[in-house]
Amino acid sequence: MREMESRIATAIHRLGGDRGNDPALTDLETTWTFGELASQAAAVAAQLSEQPDSSSVGLLTDRHLSSVAAVIGTLWSGRGQVVQDVDEPVERLAELFARAGVGVVLDATGNGPGRVGDHEVLALRKPIADPAQWIPVRQVGGNAQCSVQFTSGSTGRAKGVVKSFVTYETNLDVWGTYSALLEPKRTAVAMPLQFAAGISPVVFGLTTGRFTMLVDPRVHSTALLLASLGEYGIERLHATPSFLRSLSADRALFGNYDLRKVREIWLTGEPAVWGDVALARERFGPLVTVVSNYSATEALGPRASTVIGPHGALGEGRLPLGRPVTPDAVRLDLTGRTDGSGELIYRGLLSDGYLDDPELNASRYGVDPDGVPIWRSGDLVQIDAEGVIHLRGRIDDMVKINGKLVEPAEAERVLTALPGMRNVIVLPRALPSGRQQLVAHLETDGSLTPAVVRAALSRELPANLIPSVLVQHESLPLNDRGKVDRGALSSLLVKPWREANPEPVTDRLVEAVLSVARLVLEIDDIGADESLLDLGMDSLGAIEFVALVNEAGEGHLEANDLVAANTCRLIAERLRAGHSRRRTRSTTFNDDGRERPLFFVAGGGGFPLTYRSLAMELGVEQPLVVLEQRGLRSRAWPERTVAAAARHHLREVRRLQPAGPYLLAGHSYGGIVAHCIAGMLHRQGHDVSLIVLDSVHSVRRELFVPEAIRTRQSSLAIHAVKWVKWRSVLAWRRLAGLATPIGSVERFGVFFQWALHALNRHTVEPLDVPMLAICVSDGTAREWEGHLTVSITRVSGDHLTMLQPPHVSDVAQAMGTFVSRAG
The missing domain is CATH 2.30.38.10 (Luciferase; Domain 3)
Structure with missing residues (x-):
């Protein structure tokens, strides 16, 4: 490729001569003219031209004027550059510079280390005041490496984004074409130079001859920043949403300064919310325009843009990324x-x-x-x-919660839409067991309570997307880019947000239970009367908790006991009373309800706590009796057929309710068992009403039979041997699975396979009883369409999430309507 010279350096060279006395930029300590900027940049170019090799330059920078001059001077010399903050650890600087092939390290701050790796760090020379002594802007091959910008990597290793000189210059053109970045408006930039969001508005903007103010949130006070915005007549502010919120925290200060010239606020670096637009209007006046350009270091120019003018209507939640700048962008x-x-x-x-x-x-x-x-x-x-x-x-933020991939951003979306919520970050947190949970770090205006926040989350999100722990902060920590410092939040001790501090505990058994809860949830500050379920203890955590309590020798506890006793104090009382020593065949929610009990057969390997949300939605007056598989939490032999399971559960139903009419329901495999129970009761002359939740009674053979056997790909004799061998292995696996520890996750999986095996051997016959089939919207209900007494209702969610908020409310409403009609 032909040789070229940096247009950025050429523009500063020209402006230094033609407009040498015009102010160019300030760092709130010193102000330089274009002549002074060009003089220092020319000195850097001359200094680098004397170096023996032409390798890239490692630049140690901060947010002072000399750092900008060093960036421009390096381009002037025709050498590539790797810009890093001077406060980065020396070991990290050495690693990054070595990867980028840096041959010279230049300190533009005067505060850098003496050495970085194998390189002695050079200080900047004095400016060359006489333009006649400035060296020409050096010609360089267009494909030569111009810059390496290191960004955070999802694997922990920084990603180095490479741009050649022609790519760097093209980036300048694209920003000029598809955005107003290069408009000659007096601009303040609150981003560091080592990132594209900081260097582009500073260096690209200077080529137009506009004045630029460098802002360092770590150093400059809010009062100084506001005063400087007015003093320098700043028209546009580039900042992260978190910096805008931090700057705007002290409302009273804004009345002391003239900020009428600030007419544009460009938000970058992290997702913005509509509340940021409202905040900008409130603090900077109703005529302000908020701009959000969507781009990445890996791209040239913006890919989408959102511009909210003074009269633009406000929305809720996150600000959209905007419309693509071109149809094929x-x-x-x-x-x-x-x-x-x-x-x-x-x-x-x-x-x-x-x-x-x-x-x-x-x-x-x-x-x-x-x-x-x-x-x-x-x-x-x-x-x-x-x-x-x-x-x-x-995609790289997705985390597995209880076996389901979830996106923390979904919880952030709901939380940011709450009035009174200033800032939100939801992060995954690994527990000692290896399980993950979501923790929501919140910054509010004081008008919200934990109960209000949890209620909002429960209305909008399924259980696996609701953060287990809410942590309130006076202000979320910011990094040097003005973005929320996720690393700092992850390293903090988790202290749940509560309305009142827990009372001291003097009971030895309560303290023992608390110690186990702290270990499982990895939360040091748990109150004796706080619900462990509200603190994030899910079904897998409950299994682990119960196992540890039982190992401690303080009594015997069952996981189902957490339905009625979900605080450490209630659990201790239950252990003292010995309630758990008898293993019941059912678990009852809303035990004090006055309505007829609804007997609910759990799905294969189903855990009663899975149906807690359904019980809550049905209301405290509706008892929900959950029947689980025989042997799931005991050494009893599991039922091999649906009919045997139905007979087993029927004995429990008749024990709890000797006479009808009966209300039966079941989910998945449990719905087929409930259908079989209903048939038995109906034949005995009892009135029965039945609800099945997403139950499919014809299981696909490919779930069980390998393709090689199902399609008979061998001779008859060999096929028969394969069939017998496969059936033997399958039976052995089911039997061996019964040796898994009671209460272990593996045991629940084994019993799920037993349920599938039973379904494969069962045939469902039409039944003349009132029946409701509730199916998910993208599922199939065709298997129930031939049953004349069946009404079919569709709900949102999938096979599992239909039982969790927000979908479970529709399920409960359909069940409640059916039950009221059934009388």
């Missing part, structure tokens, strides 16, 4: 997704790939069938009917 990859969201794929002009990581390059960069280069962003988005892109989360 992005596309959606829906592979493996069923919820309408997909990964956003960037198309067109991109960076030159990742440094020293061919595997990552192969997975993220590619080419579409039409020959257009692409980059996989990792952002999960949805595009609405008007073509507006909405962020739903990150």
Whole structure:
């Protein structure tokens, strides 16, 4: 490729001569003219031109004027650059510079270390005041490496994004074409130079001759920042949403300064919410425009943009990413997704790939069938009917909670929409057992309570998406980019948000139970009267908790006991009274309810606590008696057939309710067992009403039979041997599974397989009783359509989440309506 010179350096060279006395930039300590900026940049260029090799330059920077001059001077010299903050640990600097092939390290701050790795750190020379002594801007090959920008990596290893000189210059053109970034407006930038969101508005903007103010939130007070915005006549502010919220925290201060010239606020670096727009209008006046450009270091220029003018209507929750800047700027990859969201794929002009990581390059960069280069962003988005892109989360942020992949961003979406919520971050947290839970870190205005927040989450989200722990902060910590410091939050001790501090505990047994709860939940501060379920103890955690309590020798506890005793004080009382020594065949929710009990058969391997949300939605007056598989929590032999399971449960039903009419229900496999129980009662002359939840009674043979056997791919003799061998192995696995420890996760899986085996041997006959089949919206109800007495209702969610908020409310409403009609 032909040689070229940096247009950025050329522009500063020209402005230094033509407009040498015009103010160029300030760091709130010193203000430089374009002549002074060009003089220092020329000195850097001359200094680097004397170095023996032409390798890249490692720049140690901060947010002072000399750092900007060093960036421009390096471009002026025709050398590549790796810009890093001077406060980074020396070991990290050495590693990054070595990866980028840095041959010279230059300290633009005067506060850097003496050495970085094998390199002696050079200090900046004095400015060259006489333009006649400035060296010409050096010509360089367009494909030569211009910059390596290191961004955070999901694997813990920083990703180095490479841009050649031609790519760097193209980036300047694209931003100028598709955004107002290069408009000559007096601009303040509150982002560090080592990131694209900081260096682009500073360096690109200076080429237009505009004045720029460098802001360091770590150093400058709010009063100084507000005063400086007015003093320098700043028209545009570039900042993260978190910085805007932090800056706006002291409302009274804003009345002391003239901020009428601030007419644009550009939010970048992290997702913004509509509340940020309202905050900007409240603090900077109703005429302010809020701009959010969606881009990435790996891309050239913005890919989508949202502009909310002074009269734009406000929405709720997260601000959309906006409309694509061109029709083919992005596309959606829906592979493996069923919820309408997909990964956003960037198309067109991109960076030159990742440094020293061919595997990552192969997975993220590619080419579409039409020959257009692409980059996989990792952002999960949805595009609405008007073509507006909405962020739903990150693929690499997804975490497995109780075996289900969840996106913390979904909880953040609900929380940010709450009035009074200033800032929210939801992070995964690993427990000692290896399980994960979600923790919501909240910054509020004081008007919210934990109960209000949890109620809002329960209305909107399924149980596995609701954060187990809420933690309130006066203000969330910010990093040097002005973004919420996720690393700092992850390292903090978790202290649940509560309305009152727990009372001291003097009871030895209560303290012993508390110690186990602290271990399982990894929360040091648990009150004796706080619900362990509200603190995030799920069904798997309950199994672990019960096992540890029993090992401690303080008595015997069953996991189902947590239904009635879900605080450490109540559990201690239950242990003292010895209530758990008798293993009951059922678990009752809403035990004091006055309505007829609803007998509910759990699904295969189903745990009674799974149906807690359903019981709550049905109301305290409706007892819900959950019947679980025989042997699941004992050494009893499991039932091999649906009919045997029905006879076993019927004895418990008749024990608890000797005479009808009866209300029966079941989920999945449990619905088929409940149907069999209903048939037995009906033949005995009892009135029965039946509800089945997403129960399919013809199980596909491919769930059990390998294809090689099912399709008979061998001779008859060999096929028979394979069939006998397969059946023997299957029977052995089921029998061996019974040796798994009672209460273990593995045991629940074994009993799920026993349920499937029973279903495969069972035939459902039509039954002349009132019956309701509740099926998920994308499921099938055709197997019940031939039953004349069946009414079918569809609900949202899937086979499992239909039993959790928010979908369970529709399930409970349908059940309640059916029960009231059944009388």
